Amino acid sequence: xxxxxxxxxxxxxxxxxxxxxxxxxxxxxxxxxxxxxxxxxxxxxxxxxxxxxxxxxxxxxxxxxxxxxxxxxxxxxxxxxxxxxxxxxxxxxxxxxxxxxxxxxxxxxxxxxxxxxxxxxxxxxxxxxxxxxxxxxxxxxxxxxxxxxxxxxxxxxxxxxxxxxxxxxxxxxxxxxxxxxxxxxxxxxxxxxxxxxxxxxxxxxxxxxxxxxxxxxxxx
Numbered sequence: 001x002x003x004x005x006x007x008x009x010x011x012x013x014x015x016x017x018x019x020x021x022x023x024x025x026x027x028x029x030x031x032x033x034x035x036x037x038x039x040x041x042x043x044x045x046x047x048x049x050x051x052x053x054x055x056x057x058x059x060x061x062x063x064x065x066x067x068x069x070x071x072x073x074x075x076x077x078x079x080x081x082x083x084x085x086x087x088x089x090x091x092x093x094x095x096x097x098x099x100x101x102x103x104x105x106x107x108x109x110x111x112x113x114x115x116x117x118x119x120x121x122x123x124x125x126x127x128x129x130x131x132x133x134x135x136x137x138x139x140x141x142x143x144x145x146x147x148x149x150x151x152x153x154x155x156x157x158x159x160x161x162x163x164x165x166x167x168x169x170x171x172x173x174x175x176x177x178x179x180x181x182x183x184x185x186x187x188x189x190x191x192x193x194x195x196x197x198x199x200x201x202x203x204x205x206x207x208x209x210x211x212x213x214x215x216x217x218x219x220x
Contacts, residue, residue, distance in 0.1 A: 046075075046076065046077045046078055046194065048078050048192055048193070048194060049076040049077055049078060049190075049192060049194035051190070051192065051194075052073070052076035052190050052192065052194040052195075052196055053075075053076055055076075055190060055196055055216075055217060055219075056072050056073050056074070056076055056196055056197070058216050059072045059188075059196060059197060059213060059216055059217060060072045062209070062212055062213045062216055063197070063213070064209060065207065065208075065209035066203060066204040066207035066208075066209040066210055067199075067203050067204075067207070067209045067210050067213050069199055069200075069201060069203065070188075070197050070198070070199045070203065070213065071197060071198055071199065072196070072197045073195050073196055073197055073198070076190075076194045076195055076196060077194060077195060078192065078193045078194050078195075079094065079177075079179075079187070079189060079193055079194070079195055080094075080173055080177065081093050081094050081095045082094040082104075082170050082173060082174070083165070083169075083170065084138045084163050084164060084165040084170055085163065085164055085165065085166075086161065086162065086163055087149070087161065087162035087163070087164075092163065094136075094189075094193065095193065097134065097136065097189075097193075098191065098192065098193055099191050100131070100132055100133060100134055100191055101132060101133045101188075101189065101190055101191055101214070101217050101218050102133070102134055102135075102136050102187075102188075102189045103121070103124065103133075103134075103135045103136070103186060103187075103188055103189075103205070103214065104136050104138070104186065104187045104188075104189055105121060105135065105136070105137040105138065105184055105185070105186045106137075106138055106140055106170065106171055106174070106180070106183060106184060106185045106186075107137055107138070107139055107140070107183065107184050108139060108140050108141050108148075108183060109139075109141055109147055109148050109151050110141070111183040111184060113183070113184060113201065113202040114183055114184040114202070115151070115155075116202060117184060117202040117203065117204070117205065118137070118152070118155065118157055118160075119155065119156075119157065119206075120203075120204050120205040120206040120207075120210075121135050121137055121160060121205050122135075122156075122157045122158065122159050122160050123205070123206035124205040124206055124210065124211070124214070125159040125160055126158075126159045127206070127211065128211070128214055128215070128218075129159060132191075132218055133214065133218055134161075135160060135205075136161075136163060137160050137163065138163040138164060138165055138170060139162070139163065139164040139165075140164070140165050140166075140168040140170065140171055140183075141164070141166070142166055142167070142168055145164065145166060148162075148164065149162060171183075171185070174187075179195070179198055180200070181200045182200050182201065184201065184202055185198070185199075185200060186198065186199045186203070187199075188213070188214070188217055190217065196217055197213075197217075
């Protein structure tokens, strides 16, 4: 028995809607295959960083003046446990600084802007360094391990502890998550290990603008 034209027309919109739904499901499945199921949920707030979400709201208006280029995090997430060594060659990891706010900086002697900002990082450590805050500056020179130590001594860097990663893997680890695009690279990290802000390039970290930014991250 042949269906009437009216019956055929009434089924057509439903059939088109079904086809569209199937096509959409295929697209979503393709995206999941390309980016991974976890990738589709990246915008979800990291439960460990709930407190950081409130902190970044206070920081956003302070990215100005000498720290205008600082990018305040929109969705704070915990950073990977970056590995490096201290001045005595002992293995260290970023997780050891949990409980303290950290200004984490990567530098090298061949990076002219890095060298120019080092005295300001040292001055910031002198002014705010203590049980609640530390500037953790990690050198990534891959050749002569004594060269960066000698340079720091020559220019009078007195308060920054010496940390290094001679493999420069730490830069690649940050680059892999979109947090390192050049040198210097700096991240402001809260006491739970969550990123509050990052900066590609140098800044005058001893300026009042920078001091205000860090003090606000400390909850002062």
